[in-house]
Amino acid sequence: MRSLDRKLLRDLVRLWPQALAIAMVMAAGVATLILAVGAHQSLDETRAAYYERNRFADVFAEATRAPNRLGDAIAAIPGVSAVETRIVEVALLDIPGMSEPASAQLVSLPDIGRPVLNRLYMREGRRPIVGDENEVVVNEAFAEAHGFTIGSRFKALLKGAKREVRVVGIALSPEFIYTIGPGDLMPDPRRFGIVWMSEKTLAAAYDLDGAFSNVAVALLRDANEDAVIDALDDLLARYGGAGAYGRKDQISHAFIDAELEQLAAMARVLPPIFLIVAAFLVNMTMSRLVALEREQIGLLKAIGYGNGAIGMHYLKFVLAIAVVGTLIGAIAGTWLGIGLARMYGDFFNFPFLIFRKDPSIYVIAVLVTVVTAGVGALKTVSGIARLSPAVAMAPPAPAIYSRSPFWRIARLIGLPQSLTMVIRHLVHVPVRTGSAILGIALGVSIVIASIWAYPSIDFMVDVTFFRADRQDASISFSETKRIAAAYEVARLPGVLAVEPFRSVPVRIRFGHKERRVSVLGKPADATLSRVIDMDLRPLTMPETGIVLSDMLARTIGARTGDIVEMDLLEGDRRTVQVPVTATVEGFIGLSAYMELSALNRLKREGALISGVYFSLDTARQDALYAEITDIPAANFIALQKVSLQKFRETLAENIFIMTFVYVTLASIIAFGVVYNSARISLSERGRELASLRVLGFTRAEVSRILLLELAIVTFLAQPLGCLIGYGFAYAIVTGFESELYQVPFVLTPDIFAWSSIVVLSAAAISALIVRRRIDRLDLIEVLKTRE
Known part of the structure; x- marks a missing residue:
């Protein structure tokens, strides 16, 4: 084995705690990449295979009562490969x-x-x-x-x-x-x-003998979906067609698409953050490590080793750490990825699960990690080439601390000597101090990027369930009913107040952009189910015009005052133009609202409703439930408290698992940053601290100097870390946005507090480890050191 390679092994053994800390930071980045990309590919490929094997349709449509013979006409539409009529x-x-x-x-x-x-x-x-x-x-x-x-x-x-x-x-x-x-x-x-x-x-139960109420269509590979939808709408129009729609608007497929978008956002945002922190840590560690080995570098140059050989030696040191980190990260990422894929498989009810260990993911992870580590060490390695043997072998010049007004102020206010020494040292090396602060700040920021979701979800729940939809329950009718149906619901046992609503499917268009949504008609003075404006205040429904959710308005590019077109997808199927009178807050789906009577006028129909919101007396809810099951017109009962509980349970389970994984990885990075900063500071000042011990300082006093320096740097990093973390969290929220979910961006003080607690805890553990190292300082070696 070559001499430099033996030195490399000795260095890795000697510095194994620091090397392992850096490797774990890299491992966290690799694991995040494999976890996010692997879970995304698993869910996507599982869904694709399931669709293909069980022949999932491409286009869907509903009708009131269409004759079965219409199936042949649908099959004859250009681009259609298969048709399934059903009830x-x-x-x-x-x-x-x-x-x-x-x-x-x-x-x-x-x-x-x-x-x-x-x-x-x-x-x-x-x-x-x-x-x-x-x-x-x-x-x-x-x-x-x-x-x-x-x-x-x-x-x-x-x-x-x-x-x-x-x-x-x-x-x-x-x-x-x-x-x-x-x-x-x-x-x-x-x-x-x-x-x-x-x-x-x-067919016998719903008077549909020889007829169907729903049709599913499969398309040829090169078919024009929009043309097929238009042709299908034309065929079903006279039979109560409610507007055909493509797979992207099918509710099950749309929700999985939204989940895939969120996984893709995680793969785009979190792994680069982790790897950037790893690159910074490598740079910081290597630059200070090389500074400690100036004499060795000078000696190696003096005996004939060239700049390339010495630079390659330190590059190998970094690459060895990168290889270890990649291996750990690959194993952890695969294990976590399989676990996450199984969680999604159970949640989405897949009959099987495909988790393909795609070699390209691992190759990308290795390349990204090695390149990241190499970039982090490049500046240090290039600096080695500029050191001449004489300069490298000479000890660094003693620090010269100028007598600035700060020191006079320090003496005047009576700062403790140890605190004065620490501040003087930190101010004397501003670049090194700044890099340590930035490194720890990045540790804080990635914890924020991992736990940002909790206040956002709480805010979403508050707006959705307590400010907007305040009803206890709602009844949906199988078909539109006269307004008198609301009064019948009001007579049910336990019902305290009722509020009718109507839902009308439309295709809304502005310019060349359009979306299929349901316009929800509500009374102007609604109190149970309210519309919340952008200032989070209840909106009085305008007598004319349409109100769009902020996401729908942005999707089609419409603003307040614009005129939008709506294709009514039931009844006489006219195309109408209505002004946008307001945009409102909405976090789930694309929503549109109109005043109930205005919607009925637009439909040219009487006072019709699709269902009723109501509040109830919980003491009589069992009697209510018993009678509801005997109402022929009712086909679905939504219970607000049950929905809220299920919403919380589902989010709590999924978010807790994801947050636990990412907080664990973020904590590893935070500890790696803080621990390396503390260990390098100890290596740099080991002789100085040991000299203080020789001069009579106690172990506690010597430890206080270094740990006080670590504490100051750690506390100074908190505001910067919170600021960077705010930016990271915003980037993630932006990446999560989809037409089905719009997660509000809310960061409360407790998120910053918990992030700081995680990093401060890592600093405390690092301090305990460093304190033990201080207790083992070699005083004899210090006594042998020449000035």
């Missing part, structure tokens, strides 16, 4: 042991053969037998929530008639990976499920 309805369920009403989306299965599209993935059992009206298949999450097995029974309210059904199969479907009920914000498998029944059974 889809929403119904209330009466489940034993469950007081509050549950609902299900009823989907017909062909009586002969398998579905052409959206095929079931059977977990247990079989499909219903032709002619048996009571056999059903339920989705797996719904079955697990209620403990259903093959043979379990419950009742379904099919257009006013209660029917007891028997579970004969448990299945999954690519159409319902993310199963969410109308008006809910999160999946709640206890209260909403998917029930597949015989087509003959549903």
Whole structure:
């Protein structure tokens, strides 16, 4: 082995704590990259494979009652490769042991053969037998929530008639990976499920013999989706078509797309932050390490080693650390990535999971880490070449501390001697002090970037559930009803106040941008379900015009005062123009609102409603639930408190897991930054501190000098770290934004406080380790040192 290589091994052994700390910082960056990219690829490839194997449709449309013969005309549309006509309805369920009403989306299965599209993935059992009206298949999450097995029974309210059904199969479907009920914000498998029944059974129950209410279409590879949607709308218009839409607007697919966007945002933002910190730490450590080895470098040059050999020696030192960090990070990232992918697989109800250990991810991780480490060490290595042997072997010139007014002030106010010594040293080496402050500040910032979400989620919950939607529950009708239906709901036991609403599907357009949304009509004086403006104040619904959520307005490029076009997707299907009268706050989905009577006038219809919001007396809610299940018109009941609880539970579980992972990685980086800063300071001032021991200073007094320096640097880094962390958090929030979720950017003082606590804790642990090193200072070596 070459002499320099033996020296390299000795240096790595001698400096193993510092080398390991740097390696762990790099490992955190690599793990974050593999975790984020790996989970994104896993979710994307699993979804793609599931869609392909079970033939997930590309276009969907609903109708009131379209004849089955229309299927041939749909199949003849240019670009269409397959058509599946079916019956889809929403119904209330009466489940034993469950007081509050549950609902299900009823989907017909062909009586002969398998579905052409959206095929079931059977977990247990079989499909219903032709002619048996009571056999059903339920989705797996719904079955697990209620403990259903093959043979379990419950009742379904099919257009006013209660029917007891028997579970004969448990299945999954690519159409319902993310199963969410109308008006809910999160999946709640206890209260909403998917029930597949015989087509003959549903046709008889809903008076759809020889007809369908829903169609799914698969497209050829080169088909024009917009043209197919337009042709499908034309065919279904006379049969109550509600507007066809593509896969991107299908609710399950859209939610998974939003999740993929968030994972992609994490992969774009967090790994670069971690790796930048690693590069800075390598630079800081290597520059100070080389300064400590000036004499060795001078000696190596004096005996004939060239600049290239010595520079390569220190570059190897860095690359060795990078290799260790990459290995640790690759193992940890793969393990965490598989765990995260499994979490998503369980949450989204995938029948299988693909976590492909793509070699390109690991190659990218290695290259990025090695390049990052190399860039961090490049300045130091280039500085070695400029050192002549004579200069390198000579000890550094003693520091000259000028007598500035600061020292007079220090003596005048009676600063302790140890504090004066520390401040004098920090001021004398401003670049080194600044780099240490910046390094620790970066540690604070990445902790902020990892835990920023908690106050944002709390703010979202407050606005959504307590300022805007303050009702206790809402009832959605299977079809529009006269306003008198609201008064019927008001007479139910326990109902204290009611507020009607209407939902109308439209295609809203401004310029060349358009989106498919539902316009929600609300009374002008709404008090239960309110619209909140950008200043977080309740908005009185204007008598004319439309109110857009901020995200919808930005998506289509409209502002207050602009005229937007709306294609009404039900009824007479006219195109109308309405002015935008206001933009309001909204964090979930793309929303549009109108005053209820104005919306009905726009539709040229009477006082019609789609459902009712209401508040209730909780002491009588069981009696209310018992009567609701007997209302023929009702097909879904949304319970606000239950939705809030599910929203919190789901977010708490997912965010806690993600936050725990990233805070752990961020804490490793914070500790690595603080520990390396403290250890290097000890190495630089070891002889000085030992000399103080020889002069009679106690161990506590000597330790106080170095630890006081660490404390000052750490505390000075907190404001800068909070400022940088604010920028990092803003970048992440911006990356998370999608049309389904708009996370508000809210950073409260406790986030900064907890981030500081994490870094201060790392500093305290580092201080304890350094204190033990101070206690072992070699006083004999100091006595042998020449001036």
